Amino acid sequence: MFELIIEEEFSAAHRLRNYKGKCERLHGHNWKVQVIFEGEETGKDGLLMDFSILRDKVKEVIKILDHNYLNTIPFFKRKNPTSENISYFIFKKLCSIFKNEKVKVKKVTVWENSKQAASYSED
Numbered sequence: 001m002f003e004l005i006i007e008e009e010f011s012a013a014h015r016l017r018n019y020k021g022k023c024e025r026l027h028g029h030n031w032k033v034q035v036i037f038e039g040e041e042t043g044k045d046g047l048l049m050d051f052s053i054l055r056d057k058v059k060e061v062i063k064i065l066d067h068n069y070l071n072t073i074p075f076f077k078r079k080n081p082t083s084e085n086i087s088y089f090i091f092k093k094l095c096s097i098f099k100n101e102k103v104k105v106k107k108v109t110v111w112e113n114s115k116q117a118a119s120y121s122e123d
């Protein structure tokens with residue numbers, strides 16, 4: 001298996017519901033997002049998929065979150081905008097974009113600061 005890794009960042013505000021602690025108050029983070037893609041076969045050019053295509057797709061999803069108040073996005077009205085749920089949101093959005101591609105989304109990791117992160121992957 002080959003893996004390709006794309007990293008991007010976004011800034012957004014959130015507040016956590018049903019939570020006691022600093023994150024229950026409105027505040028922002030500069031989140032770092034890492035997406036790991038995987039695939040078995042490269043093309044004749046030796047590439048699994050062009051990095052610029054992967055980056056554009058990751059940016060397309062992150063654009064929904066960037067400079068936004070996450071609690072107002074429909075998905076996060078139902079689910080708390082935690083790093084866990086942000087990684088899930090990005091994973092699912094990318095899976096639907098890549099569902100007919102030879103490259104699959106393997107794992108999405110979201111850092112809310114340089115010391116802590118949450119990841120989502122399936123099987």
Ligand SMILES: [Zn+2]
Pocket residue numbers: 014023027028029112
């Ligand atoms: Zn927070």
